[in-house]
Amino acid sequence: MTRFQLCPIASPSNRMVDILPFSRRWVMKRNCAGASAKKGTKSSWVTIWTGRAASKANNSANTPVAVNASSRSEGRMIRLLRGAIHLTIRPASPISQSRFGVEIFSFRAHILHMSIFHALLTDRAVLRIGGNDRIDFMQNLVTQDVARPQNGACVMAALLTPQGKLLYDFLVYVEEDALLIDCEAAEAEALAKKLSLYKLRADVTIEATDLHIHALWQEDGLPCPPMSEFYEDPRNDGLGLRGFFSASPDIVLPEKSADDWHANRMRCGVPQGAMEMPPGGVFPLEYGFADMQAIDFQKGCFVGQEVTSRTHRKGSLRKKLYPIVLSQAVGASGDKLMAGNGDAQRVGGELVARREMLGLALIRKDAKTEKLTLNNADIAIL
Numbered sequence: 001m002t003r004f005q006l007c008p009i010a011s012p013s014n015r016m017v018d019i020l021p022f023s024r025r026w027v028m029k030r031n032c033a034g035a036s037a038k039k040g041t042k043s044s045w046v047t048i049w050t051g052r053a054a055s056k057a058n059n060s061a062n063t064p065v066a067v068n069a070s071s072r073s074e075g076r077m078i079r080l081l082r083g084a085i086h087l088t089i090r091p092a093s094p095i096s097q098s099r100f101g102v103e104i105f106s107f108r109a110h111i112l113h114m115s116i117f118h119a120l121l122t123d124r125a126v127l128r129i130g131g132n133d134r135i136d137f138m139q140n141l142v143t144q145d146v147a148r149p150q151n152g153a154c155v156m157a158a159l160l161t162p163q164g165k166l167l168y169d170f171l172v173y174v175e176e177d178a179l180l181i182d183c184e185a186a187e188a189e190a191l192a193k194k195l196s197l198y199k200l201r202a203d204v205t206i207e208a209t210d211l212h213i214h215a216l217w218q219e220d221g222l223p224c225p226p227m228s229e230f231y232e233d234p235r236n237d238g239l240g241l242r243g244f245f246s247a248s249p250d251i252v253l254p255e256k257s258a259d260d261w262h263a264n265r266m267r268c269g270v271p272q273g274a275m276e277m278p279p280g281g282v283f284p285l286e287y288g289f290a291d292m293q294a295i296d297f298q299k300g301c302f303v304g305q306e307v308t309s310r311t312h313r314k315g316s317l318r319k320k321l322y323p324i325v326l327s328q329a330v331g332a333s334g335d336k337l338m339a340g341n342g343d344a345q346r347v348g349g350e351l352v353a354r355r356e357m358l359g360l361a362l363i364r365k366d367a368k369t370e371k372l373t374l375n376n377a378d379i380a381i382l
Contacts, residue, residue, distance in 0.1 A: 115218060115219045115220070116216055116217070116218050116224060116240075116253055116254075117216070117217060117218075117219065117253060117254050117255070117256040117260065118214060118215065118216045118251045118253045118254075118255055118256070119214070119215050119255065119256045119257055119258055119260060119261045120212060120213070120214055120248070120258065121212075121213040121214070121215055121242075121258050121261060122185070122258050123184065123185050123186070123258060123273075124182060124183070124184065124185055124212075124213040125183055125184070125185040125188035125208065125209075126180055126181065126182055126183075126208075126209045126211040126212075126213065126244060127180070127181040127183060127188060127191065127192055127206060127207065127208060127209065128178050128179075128180055128181075128205075128206075128207050128208075128209050129178060129179040129180075129181060129195075129204065129205065129206055130177065130178045130179075130204070130205040130207075131202070131203040131204040131205045132203045133202040133203040133204050134178065134179055134204055135147050135179075136202075137198070137199065137202050137204045138157075138172070138179060139299070139300075139302075140198075140301060140302065141159060141195070141198055141302060141303055142157040142158060142159055142172075142302055142303075143157055143158045143159075143160065143284070143289070143294055143295040143296065143302055143304075143305075143308070144156065144157035144158075144172060144294060144295070144296055144299075145296040145298075145299035146172055146174070146179065147299075148296075148299075149172075149174045150174065151174055151175060151176050152174065152175075152231065153173075153174050153231070154171055154172065154173045154174070154182075154231045154232065154233070154234055154242070155171070155172050155174075155234050155293070155294075156169070156170075156171055156172075156234050156235050156289075156292050156293065156294035157169075157170060157171070157172050157294060158170070158284055158289060158294055158295070159191070159194065159195075159303065160284065160302070160303050160304030160308065161280055161303070161304055162303060162304055163304065163307060164283060164284075164304040164305075164306070164307030164308045164311070165280050165281065165282060165283060165284075165304070166277050166279065166280075166281075166282050166283070166284045166287070166289075167194065167279045167280060168183065168184075168187060168190075168191045168194070168279065169183075169184075169271075169272065169273070169277065169284075169289075169294070170182060170183035170184075170191070171183075171233075171234070171235075171242075173231065173244070180209075180211070180244060182213060182242065182244075184272070184273040184274060186273075186274065187273070187274055187279075188208065189208075192206050192207075192208065210246055211244045211245065211246055212244070212245050212246070212248075213242055213243070213244065214230075214242070214243050214245055214248075214249060214251070215233075215239075215240060215241065215242050215243075215261050216230060216240045216241040216242075216243075216251075216253065217238070217239060217240030217241070217261065217264050218238075218240060219264070221237075221238035221264065221267055221268060222237075222238065223237040223238070223240070224240040224241050226241075227241060229243050229245075229249070230242060230243040231243065234292070234293060235268075235270050235292040235293075235294070236268040236269070236270050236292065238264065238267070238268040239264070239265060239268055239270060259355065262355060263355050263356070263358055266323055266353065266355060266358045266359060266360055267323055267358055267382065268323065269288065269321065269322060269323035269360065269382065270288070270292065271287050271288070271321060271352060271353070271360055275333070275353065276333070276352050276353045276360065277352075283308075283311070284308065285308065285311055285312060285317055286317055286319050286320060286321065286362060287321045287362075288320070288321050290312065295308065295312075297309055297312055317365070318364060318365060318366075319349065319362050319363065319364050319365065320362070320363060320365060320368075321352065321360055321361070321362050321363075322360070322361055322363050322368075322381045322382070323358070323359070323360060323381070323382040324358075324359045324360070324361045324372075324379050324380065324381055324382065325357055325358060325359075325379070325380045325382060326354070326357045326358075326359060326374060326377045326378070326379055327357070327377045327378040327379075328357070328375075328376075328377040329354075329356050329357050330374065330375045330376075330377045331351045331354055331359070331374045331375055331377070332351065332354070333351055333352060333353055333354070334350060334351065335350065335351045335374060335375065336349075336350050336351075336374075337349040337350060337351065337361055337363065337367075337372050337373070337374050337379065338372070338373050338374070339364070339367035339370040339371065339372055340367075340370050340371060341371055346367075347364075348363060348364050348367030348370065348372055349361050349362050349363035349364055349367060349372070350362050351374060361374075361379070363381070368381065
């Protein structure tokens, strides 16, 4: 965690604040000793740059940057990790820069400058798995090691066929006395019935809940700062945070639709649900499940383990899922991508899903570096 001391307003003791990462051009200054501090002293200015302001500091990677004149090398450039920065103090009003040498805006203004959004994911449902045998029960079925995460942790998992093909993908949230399954709403009942077939005499309960999923994310695919009652989506940092709620939470953030969240998901290259991965029709490794840490190859047995582990060991995948951008909003799931030019064109993959000009495509490895088109629209891999 990167922390900066801010000069107090009425208290002699310095307060600590974790600076938010910004996705807009933004400059923040602070001076712990007030306006009288001199350059080069211990309490000199700190400036945080991102976006265009960062590029002016020769930061081509567009990474948040701090210049700390009190460091050993005066004016040295210091990079800050976006995912490790969050706000712990929420000023109620701006602090006078002229009086204290500090410029901080309210929490609401801070969040707006970060361009963080929230949405109710109406296409998701939550199952609750309870009982004394819940961990062993799930451990023998799914691809993830559900015994490892501590309370409050979230992992991605999947249930496969004995032949190693995907049936259901979901997230598992570990509570003290239960496992919460964040799954596709349209498949929740079928998933519950499938799990019940394996229950036999185990002390396990499987029930639907009235919990709703709310998501937070940044528009540019950057990680969100940690927030109470939300957990990190384990599939990709750009998917932000998720939370379970029985009633709508009081969130002071711009609201977006579930479609907006799905567009961001596609931009991150994350597939989800039966529409994009027909049950019993796809192999999880081709769809990036290893990259999303949805499969623990060290945990031991799970349904479909033999085929999945053998494919992983051999590294014999010929196709892989990629996020793409099309030059035109054309194509439907299953349409073929063409690789190459003119008469030398050949099938290079297929479209998995599309929202406007964003999409997911399963592309052959030997075609990835060639020119790709779909219905005469050019394709760029993100």
